[in-house]
Amino acid sequence: EVQLVESGGGLVKSGGSLRLSCAASGFSFSTYNMNWVRQAPGKGLEWVSSISATYSPYIDYADSVKGRFTISRDNAKNSLYLQMNSLRAEDTAVYYCARALTSVAGIDYWGQGTLVTVSS
Amino acid sequence: DIQLTQSPSFLSASVGNRVTITCRASQGINSYLAWYQQKPGKAPKLLIYAASTLQSGVPSRFSGSGSGTEFTLTISSLQPEDFATYYCQQLNSYPQSFGQGTKLEIK
Numbered sequence: 760e761v762q763l764v765e766s767g768g769g770l771v772k773s774g775g776s777l778r779l780s781c782a783a784s785g786f787s788f789s790t791y792n793m794n795w796v797r798q799a800p801g802k803g804l805e806w807v808s809s810i811s812a813t814y815s816p817y818i819d820y821a822d823s824v825k826g827r828f829t830i831s832r833d834n835a836k837n838s839l840y841l842q843m844n845s846l847r848a849e850d851t852a853v854y855y856c857a858r859a860l861t862s863v864a865g866i867d868y869w870g871q872g873t874l875v876t877v878s879s
Numbered sequence: 880d881i882q883l884t885q886s887p888s889f890l891s892a893s894v895g896n897r898v899t900i901t902c903r904a905s906q907g908i909n910s911y912l913a914w915y916q917q918k919p920g921k922a923p924k925l926l927i928y929a930a931s932t933l934q935s936g937v938p939s940r941f942s943g944s945g946s947g948t949e950f951t952l953t954i955s956s957l958q959p960e961d962f963a964t965y966y967c968q969q970l971n972s973y974p975q976s977f978g979q980g981t982k983l984e985i986k
Binding site: 804806821860866872 | 966970
């Protein structure tokens with residue numbers, strides 16, 4: 760059974776940092792592209808970042824987080840990470856770790872989400 | 880960047896109705912569009928990918944169509960469990976983007 764379990768969320772002050780982790784199991788983690796997607800309270804979905812499965816992974820970010828967030832993966836530990844620096848109130852959201860079915864087919868598995876609250 | 884606009888944003892319908900949700904892209908995205916269903920407090924669920932391919936395990940009353948800039952999600956006969964919020968997502972180019980969502984409510 761595919762499982763994605765996020766951790767690391769919490770309350771942080773504006774300008775602070777957090778590191779989110781996602782533990783993956785039940786599939787060959789190293790062969791899948793992975794994503795972070797967030798959802799502010801009462802709002803819609805926002806794609807945050809993707810990292811490909813290749814040895815030299817392709818990485819991209821939403822403009823809203825570029826230069827502040829860093830996505831990474833450790834295939835030996837079946838883990839995905841999101842380092843979030845210079846946090847702002849507008850980064851407050853549930854952050855989902857998500858597996859891409861393929862690079863162009865969408866997300867077929869999602870974690871339960873971890874809440875990040877940035878206080879101003 | 881590619882913008883996705885869903886219409887309508889809110890939809891009220893009854894069990895058994897046929898409903899259609901539209902997603903328009905600000906530029907062509909081939910068929911690289913996915914549809915998701917999200918219920919309150921839950922993670923989204925993939926319904927359709929590549930514009931018209933039904934994800935495994937999704938009921939056949941859901942269907943998708945379109946290419947280029949205009950896409951539709953159709954539910955042929957609404958069931959009580961279908962009342963939720965629906966999102967489209969484009970995967971043609973980075974940054975990937977989602978539509979703003981369509982909330983489907985019971986009439």
